[in-house]
Amino acid sequence: MTSDGTDRAPVRVFLVDDHALFRSGVRAELATAPDQVEVVGEAGSVGEAVAGIAHYEPQVVLLDVHMPDGGGAEVLRRVRGDHPDVVFLALSVSDAAEDVIAVIRGGARGYVTKTISGRELADAVCQVAAGDPVFSPRLAGFVLDAFSQGPNSAPIGDPELDLLTPRERDVLRLLARGYAYKEIASELFISVKTVETHVSSVLRKTQLSNRYELSRWATDRRLV
Known part of the structure; x- marks a missing residue:
């Protein structure tokens, strides 16, 4: 039974990050909320992520933005067509506007930074699984600005x-x-x-x- 008194199965989560130590830390943090989330698999590269998502069929993918072989945007590009029901939540050390906009345009439903606590992350996973967008507070403004003129408006950029x-x-x-x-x-x-x-x-x-x-x-x- 979940903390709100309802009988819901934990959200099935797949971790994608190129640092094994970080993945272990996320697993440990999410393990403190077993009624909310269950980590079913993990990957350290784009190729492993594509294969793992197809194999484990998670509900939510926690997705690193920057990886050596293409990063979160490449995972989104290769997975979303074949697995439209999978929800992506970016989890990154970066809070740069261009990174936020790139993965949101790619199809992620939210973006949180790695300063988030384990409990907050479990809540964020449940929110995106339920269909709600989730952003770390200062990042929401980037998305609002970028999409204020419609879905095809230009992303925030730095000329240099x-x-x-x-x-x-x-x-x-x-x-x-x-x-x-x-x-x-x-x-x-x-x-x-x-x-x-x-x-x-x-x-x-x-x-x-x-x-x-x-x-x-x-x-x-x-x-x-």
């Missing part, structure tokens, strides 16, 4: 950030987190030389001089 390719953003994000070139190469499954090429391109486009300036630039735009 828009100059970067998706792969350049991935490299920059990891660079700003303190990753060495070799670690970035391993995370993104590319060569160190390719990482160097992307960093050089980002430096040229942003007209900055070194990785430390790039890190500040990325942090100011909430890419980290």
Whole structure:
């Protein structure tokens, strides 16, 4: 029996995040609300997510926005057509407007940041499963602004950030987190030389001089 006195089965949840330690933490937090949610599976990449969602048939997918092989938007693109009843709730460290808008346009029903508590996350899962949108407080304004002129209005953007390719953003994000070139190469499954090429391109486009300036630039735009 649930906390409101009704007999409802827990919402079946599938976790998608490229950090195993974080997935373990989410599992532990959600385990404190067994009457509300049940974690049925997890994945650490886009490919694993697509296969796992098809296998476990969850009601709600907790979806990381940034992953090395395409991220949340790619999962949405590959899954929603075949599994229209699955609901997606983005769970990300990023609160950047462009990230929020991208996954909402892709079909996610809500977006919460990783500062959320376990109980709040369980409640958010139940809300989106019931058909209600859920956003962390400061993120709702991004969505309202972006969609105020209709569903095809342009997303909020940053002209300088828009100059970067998706792969350049991935490299920059990891660079700003303190990753060495070799670690970035391993995370993104590319060569160190390719990482160097992307960093050089980002430096040229942003007209900055070194990785430390790039890190500040990325942090100011909430890419980290």
